[in-house]
Amino acid sequence: MPKVVDPRIRRRELAEAVWRVVRRDGLEHASVRNVAREARLSMGSLRHYFASQSELMAFALRLVIDGIEQRIAALPSDGDPRQRAARVLAELLPLDDQRRAENEVWLAFTARAMTDPELRALRDEGYDMLRAGCRGLVAGLIGPGRDPEREAARLHALLDGLAVHAAVRPDVDTPDALRAVIADHLSELRAPRTTDAPTRS
Amino acid sequence: MPKVVDPRIRRRELAEAVWRVVRRDGLEHASVRNVAREARLSMGSLRHYFASQSELMAFALRLVIDGIEQRIAALPSDGDPRQRAARVLAELLPLDDQRRAENEVWLAFTARAMTDPELRALRDEGYDMLRAGCRGLVAGLIGPGRDPEREAARLHALLDGLAVHAAVRPDVDTPDALRAVIADHLSELRAPRTTDAPTRS
Numbered sequence: 001m002p003k004v005v006d007p008r009i010r011r012r013e014l015a016e017a018v019w020r021v022v023r024r025d026g027l028e029h030a031s032v033r034n035v036a037r038e039a040r041l042s043m044g045s046l047r048h049y050f051a052s053q054s055e056l057m058a059f060a061l062r063l064v065i066d067g068i069e070q071r072i073a074a075l076p077s078d079g080d081p082r083q084r085a086a087r088v089l090a091e092l093l094p095l096d097d098q099r100r101a102e103n104e105v106w107l108a109f110t111a112r113a114m115t116d117p118e119l120r121a122l123r124d125e126g127y128d129m130l131r132a133g134c135r136g137l138v139a140g141l142i143g144p145g146r147d148p149e150r151e152a153a154r155l156h157a158l159l160d161g162l163a164v165h166a167a168v169r170p171d172v173d174t175p176d177a178l179r180a181v182i183a184d185h186l187s188e189l190r191a192p193r194t195t196d197a198p199t200r201s
Numbered sequence: 202m203p204k205v206v207d208p209r210i211r212r213r214e215l216a217e218a219v220w221r222v223v224r225r226d227g228l229e230h231a232s233v234r235n236v237a238r239e240a241r242l243s244m245g246s247l248r249h250y251f252a253s254q255s256e257l258m259a260f261a262l263r264l265v266i267d268g269i270e271q272r273i274a275a276l277p278s279d280g281d282p283r284q285r286a287a288r289v290l291a292e293l294l295p296l297d298d299q300r301r302a303e304n305e306v307w308l309a310f311t312a313r314a315m316t317d318p319e320l321r322a323l324r325d326e327g328y329d330m331l332r333a334g335c336r337g338l339v340a341g342l343i344g345p346g347r348d349p350e351r352e353a354a355r356l357h358a359l360l361d362g363l364a365v366h367a368a369v370r371p372d373v374d375t376p377d378a379l380r381a382v383i384a385d386h387l388s389e390l391r392a393p394r395t396t397d398a399p400t401r402s
Contacts, residue, residue: 028316104315110369111312114305115229127369147385153366153374154359154382161362165354168311168328173354181355184348187395194388 014039014049018060023101027108032056054118061109061122064102065129068092081140082186088137089182092130092159094166095175103163131156138189145193158185215240215250219261224302228309233257255319262310262323265303266330269293282341283387289338290383293331293360295367296376304364332357339390346394359386 017039021030032053036046050056071091075084094103106126113119135152142151162181165173218240222231233254237247251257272292276285295304307327314320336353343352363382366374 026316107312108315110365111308111315114308114312114368115227123369127366131373150378150381150385153378154386157362157366157374157382158355158359159362160365161358161360164311164361164365165328165358167315168324172332173358177351177354180351181358184351184394185355188389191392191395193385194392 011049014041014046015059015063018056019063019101022060022105023097027057027060027104030056030060052118054112054116057105057109057112058119058122060105061126064105065126067098067102081137082190085137085141085186086179086182088133089159089186090179092133093163093175093178093182094170095178100167100170103167107164107167130159134159141186141189143190143192146189147193151189155185155189158182212250215242215247216260216264219257220264220302223261223306224298228258228261228305231257231261253319255313255317258306258310258313259320259323261306262327265306266327268299268303282338283391286338286342286387287380287383289334290360290387291380293334294364294376294379294383295371296379301368301371304368308365308368331360335360342387342390344391344393347390348394352390356386356390359383 014035018030018035021034021038025034032046032050033043035056036043039046050059068091072088075087075091077084091099094100109119109126110123113123131152134156135148138148138151138155142148158181162173162178166175166178215236218236219231222235222239226235233247233251234244236257237244240247251260269292273289276288276292278285292300295301310320310327311324314324332353335357336349339349339352339356343349359382363374363379367376367379
């Protein structure tokens with residue numbers, strides 16, 4: 001008779017196995033086969049949890065989102081809004097090994113979602129969450145005359161661009177460089193908007 | 202006896218075939234097989250030009266870079282530096298079908314280069330070119346107290362982040378929204394740097 005395992009415990013074991021493979025070998029090696037080997041389970045058992053590579057990636061992305069949410073929830077909620085914004089954004093940028101692995105999952109997921117319709121709903125959820133987060137941070141910060149929605153779009157684009165650059169060129173776009181750019185940007189958001197008419201092309 | 206074809210003409214025909222496939226079907230369908238069919242050539246002849254999918258993608262990216270460089274070279278070189286910056290950046294953003302296809306190639310190429318070492322040199326070349334371009338635009342624009350290298354990194358990250366968002370959510374991050382964010386950012390670069398100490402986390 002097969003051993004009965006609490007599905008929540010099994011899921012957590014799998015999550016840890018996925019995460020070990022991603023951190024050690026990179027997401028491209030987090031195939032259903034390799035995760036099965038890492039978790040010491042058969043391919044058959046694993047397919048009960050994720051039937052495809054797409055589902056495995058969605059599972060990995062959920063782990064990333066849960067981890068980030070927990071860290072942000074644990075941040076001190078008092079204090080200067082700019083300092084809080086800098087701390088929240090730091091949780092989203094690849095500033096250490098853990099966050100680099102999370103970023104790698106996010107970028108690989110986004111790339112794959114361009115051609116895999118199964119992944120789009122979750123990618124869009126991630127995008128909406130980040131945009132809403134930026135909107136919240138901007139609302140507490142912006143100086144007179146600034147458009148909250150446009151500033152949220154700008155901060156969100158800056159954040160995603162920095163994350164890509166840190167993955168592509170960690171030697172140039174170092175953690176310190178990322179922090180400095182974010183600090184500049186947040187300082188600037190508090191100033192009144194410069195009033196000259198925008199250029200159109 | 203096989204027909205002798207001028208290799209430059211053949212290369213241009215192939216470039217056009219690659220581009221037709223990318224624009225019509227998306228980059229994920231620009232396999233060596235599909236490009237061969239589009240160009241009415243055998244797989245064998247095509248392999249003379251690109252031996253692998255990686256080489257085909259490198260070829261497609263070269264087409265993108267050449268096209269962008271030609272358009273930027275054709276821009277009026279006189280006039281206000283901010284207006285020129287807005288025009289240059291507009292050539293790099295997915296504001297119409299042509300530039301959307303170019304952006305798709307760039308994003309797919311960047312994603313693939315994460316796991317395909319053959320593509321890294323060209324990806325890094327693209328990154329360096331864009332960073333140098335941002336450095337040039339920033340140099341002509343920035344107000345007192347601003348760090349040119351940090352502002353170049355910020356503009357470059359903003360540009361790449363906007364390009365990703367426009368691909369992911371064209372309904373939210375529309376061409377007009379992109380232009381407005383870029384216009385705001387360029388206006389801001391001309392203002393003196395806000396002087397309060399940066400926040401560290």
